[in-house]
Amino acid sequence: MIKSKGLLSLVWIVSVVAVIGCTAVVVLTSRDIDKSVRRGFDQSHSNIYKLFILSLSISDLLVGVYTIFICIKAIEMEGSYSSMDMEWRASTTCSILGALFVIGSEQSVLTMVLITMYRLQAVMRPFSTPNIKRAIIAIAISWMVSIMFGFIPLFPFAEDYFLNSISFDDIKIFKTKVNQTDRKRLINWLRLMDNGSVQYDVDTSTEWGKLRGLISQINPSIPIRPLHEFGFYSTHTVCLPTLFPHQEDKSCMYSFALLLINFMAFLFMLVSYIALYRNRNTERRLPTNWLTHPPDKQRSESLSLFRPS
Incomplete structure (x- = not known):
């Protein structure tokens, strides 16, 4: 590992x-x-x-x-x-x-x-x-x-999207590991077996569920179950997505x-902290008398010098 x-x-x-x-x-x-x-x-x-x-x-x-x-x-x-x-x-x-x-x-x-x-x-x-x-x-x-x-x-309802492959044990009629690409072809092939004489009673909401049901009815006397199922967290050995x-x-x-x-x-x-950094630098560059004499107040005082008394 x-x-x-x-x-x-x-x-x-x-x-x-x-x-x-x-x-x-x-x-x-x-x-x-x-x-x-x-x-x-x-x-x-x-x-x-x-x-x-x-x-x-x-x-x-x-x-x-x-x-x-x-x-x-x-x-x-x-x-x-x-x-x-x-x-x-x-x-x-x-x-x-x-x-x-x-x-x-x-x-x-x-x-x-x-x-x-x-x-x-x-x-x-x-x-x-x-x-x-x-x-x-x-x-x-x-x-x-x-x-x-x-x-x-x-x-379970999302397994068609996240279940990548299923491996079966001791099945000789097809390869033991089935991925998403092979799934649909295998389902169609199983449904056409025996020229349609075998009726598969499968009522599931997912494609993987249909495949499990069809395979289990190949020979009802010998139940065949998936050996391993590889999903969204099965790609890496440390279970990463x-x-x-x-x-x-x-x-x-x-x-x-x-x-x-x-x-x-x-x-x-990134953009937010750049904005915060620029705002901090702007405050540092403000004149020392800005807090006691804001720009609007300074402008009004300078204009008052030109008003008649």
């Missing part, structure tokens, strides 16, 4: 430090929020930032948990991974770890976008009143979006949406 022992040791160190650090931040921030709630939780920027920090630390904690589990599995399968590769990548554990990584990483990005938005508002509109309810709603929506992106590929699938894969648009959201978030934060 992770061949280099040096890399595995480094991942272990980073993962443990991340989990301990994020857990400490979650605990301390939760205590501060609890104290603020008991005092009334006033509408202040500091309280809003505490909520953002809590959300960010939880999302980073999820990524740390993911990397620790990957390290544990790497140690368990050391020296025998080649014989367990297909079983591991097709396992439920690998899929859940992949979903956990997507949830944590996407929520981290979305939380940083929210922090940037509120920082922009605080700088560009310094006299605006912060709204803590909007912040809570924004954080809740971001978590819902992250969870949706992580778990949609695991739902398939961000760059083949063009013919139906999950291509989903992967493109994930990449686009992250790229747009990066552009937004």
Whole structure:
């Protein structure tokens, strides 16, 4: 899984430090929020930032948990991974770890976008009143979006889009591994077997479900079940999502949406912090008497010199 022992040791160190650090931040921030709630939780920027920090630390904690589990599995399968590769990548554990990584990483990005938005508002509109309810709603929506992106590929109704291939054991009439390209041809071939004399009672909502049902009725006395199913998180040995699938894969648009959201978030934060930096430099270049004599007041005073007394 992770061949280099040096890399595995480094991942272990980073993962443990991340989990301990994020857990400490979650605990301390939760205590501060609890104290603020008991005092009334006033509408202040500091309280809003505490909520953002809590959300960010939880999302980073999820990524740390993911990397620790990957390290544990790497140690368990050391020296025998080649014989367990297909079983591991097709396992439920690998899929859940992949979903956990997507949830944590996407929520981290979305939380940083929210922090940037509120920082922009605080700088560009310094006299605006912060709204803590909007912040809570924004954080809740971001978590819902992250969870949706992580778990949609695991739902049964979406398997036609995210299930890449299925392998069967001891089937001699066709190759044991069937991908999305072969699926439709195989379904049509099975339906034409025996010149249509065999009636297949298949009532499923997905193409993969139809294939399973048709294969199971080739010989009802010998049930044939899929041996391994490779989905959205089965491409990599460390259960990462398939961000760059083949063009013919139906999950291509989903992967493109994930990449686009992250790229747009990066552009937004880049432009926003450039604007904040320029605004700060502009304030530094203002004359020292600007605060006591704003431009409008200085202009009115200079014009008064030309008015008749």
